[in-house]
Amino acid sequence: xxxxxxxxxxxxxxxxxxxxxxxxIVHMAILKKVIHKxxxxxHLGDVxxxxxxxxxxxxxxxxxxxxxxxxxxxxHFDEVYNGPLFIADRIxxxxxxxxxxxxxxxxxxxxxxxxxxxxxxxxxISHINLASDxxxxxxxxxxxxxxxxxLSKIPNYHRITIDKATxxxxxxxx
Numbered sequence: 696x697x698x699x700x701x702x703x704x705x706x707x708x709x710x711x712x713x714x715x716x717x718x719x720i721v722h723m724a725i726l727k728k729v730i731h732k733x734x735x736x737x738h739l740g741d742v743x744x745x746x747x748x749x750x751x752x753x754x755x756x757x758x759x760x761x762x763x764x765x766x767x768x769x770x771h772f773d774e775v776y777n778g779p780l781f782i783a784d785r786i787x788x789x790x791x792x793x794x795x796x797x798x799x800x801x802x803x804x805x806x807x808x809x810x811x812x813x814x815x816x817x818x819x820i821s822h823i824n825l826a827s828d829x830x831x832x833x834x835x836x837x838x839x840x841x842x843x844x845x846l847s848k849i850p851n852y853h854r855i856t857i858d859k860a861t862x863x864x865x866x867x868x869x
Contacts, residue, residue: 719744719747721832722832723747725832725833725834727750727751729836730753732752732753733753735756736755737756737758738757739789739790739804739806739825740757740758740759740760740762740790740806741762741763741790741806742757745767745771745772748772754773755772755773755774756772756774756775757769757772757774757775758776758779758780758789759775760790760805760806761790761791765777785799785801786800786837787800787802787803788803788804789802789803789804790804791806792804796821797821799855801822801823802821802822803822803823803835804823804825807824807829808826808828808829812824812829812830823840
């Protein structure tokens with residue numbers, strides 16, 4: 696599980712693959728404006744040359760992407776995960792979108808550069824795409840997503856399980 700630091704102010708997400716030095720300089724200027732010492736940056740993969748992130752004095756977490764070479768990027772992060780990661784009972788982070796979870800989790804991911812930002816399943820937000828070009832190189836504040844109610848219509852899978860068990864028991868007793 697991600698160590699969110701006791702003094703955490705914000706959790707930031709970003710996903711990008713940077714090939715051009717100039718974009719790294721521009722991107723760093725954007726990140727330095729919003730990410731501070733007590734924040735946690737969660738990178739959703741395809742980091743490119745990760746050394747420029749060393750300038751950020753926050754806690755850094757990487758979910759590796761299909762273009763990441765672990766031996767080249769791991770030393771620039773405090774934690775590294777090679778697959779999807781649940782950070783709450785209804786939020787899963789991943790590099791690529793994960794389908795089939797729509798009934799109980801919000802998938803925040805990168806990787807997809809086709810222009811959609813938010814995808815819906817039965818009028819419930821199921822995916823938020825934070826690929827760099829889609830998110831216009833801006834980090835996304837997890838606290839803001841939660842406060843804006845993005846999770847409010849996603850059923851809690853614990854509640855679903857309890858309700859099904861209660862119904863099953865009720866049917867057995869009738």
